[in-house]
Amino acid sequence: MPAFPGPRTPAQYLRVGRAFQRSLPEGLEHLRDTYGPVSAFGFGPTRTHFLFGPEANALVMKNQDNFRFSGAYDMLRPIAGDTALVTTDGEANARRRRKARPAFHRGGAEESTRLILASVDETIGRWRPGQRVDVHGELRSAIRSAMLRQFCGERLAAQEPYLVGQLERVHELMDYPLPQQLIAWKLPGAARRRALDGIAAVEGLIYAEIRRRRRERDPGAARDLISVMLSGDGPAMSDQEVRDMVVSALIAGYDPVGSALGWAVYNSLSTPGVWERLRKEAETAPPGGAVSAAEVRELRYTNQVVQESLRTHPPVVLSPRRCVRGFRYGGHLVPAGGLVAVSEYITHRSPEVWPEPDRFLPERWDTSRGGYRAPGPFEYLPYGYGGRRCVGATIASVLLPAALSRLALRTTLDLRTRHPQYGGIPALIPRDGLFVEVGAAPRTERAGVLTEEAR
Template identity: 40%
Template sequence: MDAVRYRPGELLLAAHRRRGPVLRFGPYTYLLGPEANRFVLGNSDLFRWREAFQSLVPVDGPTSLIVSDGEDHARRRRLVQPALHHRRIDQYLSIMVEHADATLATWRPGQVVDVYRQFRSVIRRGTIHALFGRRLAGDEAFFGEQLQVLLDLVDRLPASVTWARRLRTPGWRRAMAARGRVDERVHAEIDRVRSGVLDEDDHVLATLVRGRDDDGAGLSDEEVRDQVVSLIAAGYETTSAAMAWAVHLMLCTPGSWERARAEVVEVVGDRAPVKEDLRRLTYLNGVVHEALRLCPPAVVVPRWAVEDFTFDGRRIRAGTTVLYSPYVTHRLPEVWPEPLRFRPERWDPARADHRKPGPHEFLPFGGGPHRCVGSVLATTELTVMLARLVVRTSLRSAPGRPRPTSLAAMRPRDGLPALVSAPRPAGHPAR
């Protein structure tokens, strides 16, 4: 099938073909293509993140990783990263399965389900549970409701967020009220852990609260709050969109669902997968990577130029907002053969035509020192959720095509309705 097409990304792609890797539109300069990515990601000293992502501060907070620079970023990242180490993530697999299965058990033949919205809730609940324990996971609906108000605010052009703040519009006031409710709940958990009252599943929260750098310094309560909220929000906002696109692409590609199911049945059956299983799910891993290639979470990614520099013979001035585009790079025929085709097998290292892309050619999670700290958690969660989905049920596409929206976290605007055709009871893998 032809890939999902998103008009803003397609306009950038067409402009890149006509005018080359440097495009200027109003106050923005786009550096497009793999060499532009290599330049931006390899020269992080030329750019700042705080100014580029200032519009996200209402959600993530002023000390979150995405708006941190320099030593502040390095220090905070050192304290956050242990919570998302491979070994820690391996321990989360059973939690992911638990929450996926609980939702799949409610589906019935003939029912039309919104795969995007249902798995958005599943992924949010599973992410909170895995990272912060059952106490906070029990408030998944609360976090979903309150954070959505904040996400709606920042899902606009940065200038709109700035004016909303300056004018204290009704939308801004609603968002700040929602943020206050979220902060109150998160700070209650921080206070509990600091007082020494720990649950056995307080893994990440305890790491953030009690972690110390080499010089003995830890994170302040504000810093812990910002990392908790940004891990929750980013953990489900982008991952749930990628899940929806993966399901859509499989349903629209003849034989893809059946091939994924056959692989999962052969490798895992109906039991909960373990990390060794995930490495053997070659085709399903390809599904995840193809979905992230064709529908990367961010269509464009901003940077703010600290000083003047030259790229491709063009001078870019300090103070310019520079954007690179995973969407454009992931659809270039000189990088990706048949770039608009959904071909999970292209990721199989056993194939003669396999080519591992460079970090400047495949960048759904960014790159360089600011590469998304939750990338391994996201790809693991996607693989586990898809494995449970294909082995537990069969779906058929509902009429119509999903319409993408949002440059920051491309998602299906009106959800992803699908018809449940054959749910499978626990203990009875597909044949």
């Protein structure tokens, strides 16, 4: 059986390594363009078999018994924990998902959306004409602030400056390029030590809050994540299970959502006519802005913009798994225990699936357009698939169009970052920010209503 395609010589390995050093998407594109839809790169237990395309996505994501998270995300265990969703599989994973569900669905999702939108409104209200702002950084901070309250409760959120400082130590390491990150997690070094010290400080406060609530039988806010995990509904959770759920929700929450909203703003501003059309539609929303899922569904064009932005800039670029049993794919053998990776980013940029894949075309999501074709479940994967779908997908699907609509209604922005560079793992972030210059606020009745509410 032929060996997996991939680099063989030192020069070839160097070229692949340099591509990954520049960014994760560039490394993946280099493998695809040089070696095709199947390739392998790396050494020893980190040697990864890359399988690109919808067929590969279906194979890996549907067969959860053979393709496991456990063993693929072990470098995150010191941060996320041994019981986190990203480090576990099977019934234990499903049980914890069911327990956390009220915080992320229906009433919990609506409360989260309201909190985040209020924080976004407050952020927009601070912007002044002529000011130059990093719209990604500003929105990320607004979302982080709201998520701290929704996941941890008001008592811990009152310590936001301290918690943020510690969490950013973790993100500092997680934003390293892939080659550096793989090394940094394994070897003693300053970045790893800062990340571990940061997470130790955060978990210390979370454990103290868990113990306090158990001792005082104080459930906290009706739907904050700690209270949901400690509730009597469903199976009892250990302190570590609660800690791991809260920490991983924070780490995996505000970065992908903040980045997704930032990229939606960038794509809307860099494509002629989109921002103006978003504003026009926003003027038809309820006076306080769309908040509920039903209200957001009426923002048809805004949803098309968000869907297209999630295609061009998916929240997750790469999804690795560890295979339990060996298997053959594309005429090649992946051994038992091998590391396998599929890529949402490569799938979303595939010309076999998407006409003009590198163009930002919101109209491709217009179901009334002649020739419209709905993508298959393994062709469009902004939130994953099936039982491993992102637990926050319900929140994001309402929040992103609602927040983008508010931004278009209340702001005039002139894009200053023309060619953003990619960074971040696993979230796709703009490495050096997304800078805009704030113009005069648009003169519309609805914009005034939102501005007054934000005050």
